[in-house]
Amino acid sequence: MKERFPQARIVALADQFDLSVVRLGHAAGVNGFCLTASAPEVLIKSLELVMLGETVLPSAIFRSLTSGAASDQDQSLHVNSVAEAKLPALAACRLSMREREILGCLTKGEPNKVIARKLEITEATIKVHVKAILRKIGATNRTQAAMWASQRLPRTEGSTLNV
Known part of the structure; x- marks a missing residue:
């Protein structure tokens, strides 16, 4: 597909991923790996x-790669209650109420300027809070945090976040 359509963006969707398959897929030009059990x-x-041009991996794969488990070529990663329990919980991250409020705004895709106006604080203060949020939850960018x-x-009514 990539040879014929170089600009094509490819996402693999599966119940689980084997690290060797992820490596092969990445080498073949797959841009994202998504689990069917994802919300x-x-x-x-x-x-x-x-x-937008980013590469996406399930957090379990990323953690395995960064923790040294990548050397185990046959390790399969499943999404189940055990794997989900390893993800950092909201309470474990010790986010302040303001950080939770800002995180809620990030999930809506609001830029710093809009968040600052909404919360009546400076844009620089929002940037400080966003950096603290990213550090606390282990995300590398705003989209991952969202x-x-x-x-x-x-959650409350519909898809609105209760922050």
């Missing part, structure tokens, strides 16, 4: 990231 919001955000929050922040 709809996570899947949508993942696809949006891929369309995806993380969409799975962990309490």
Whole structure:
């Protein structure tokens, strides 16, 4: 597919991923790997990231790669209650109420300027809070933080986040 359509963005969707398959897929030009058990919001955000040119991996694969488990070529990664329990919980991250409020705004895709106006604080203060949030939850960018929050922040009516 990539040979014929070099600009095409490719996402693999499966119940589980074997690290060797992920490596082969990446080498073949796959831009994202999504798990079928992902929440709809996570899947949508993942696809949006891929369309923006980012590479997407399930957090379990990323943790395995960064923790040295990548040397085990046959390790399969399943999404189940055990794997989900290893993801950092909202309470474990010790986010302040203000950080939770800002994280809720990030899940809506609001830029710093809009968040600052909404909360009546400076844009520089928002930047400080966003950096602290990223550090506390282990995300590398705002989109990852929004995806993380969409799975962990309490929900109320519809898809509105209760921060």
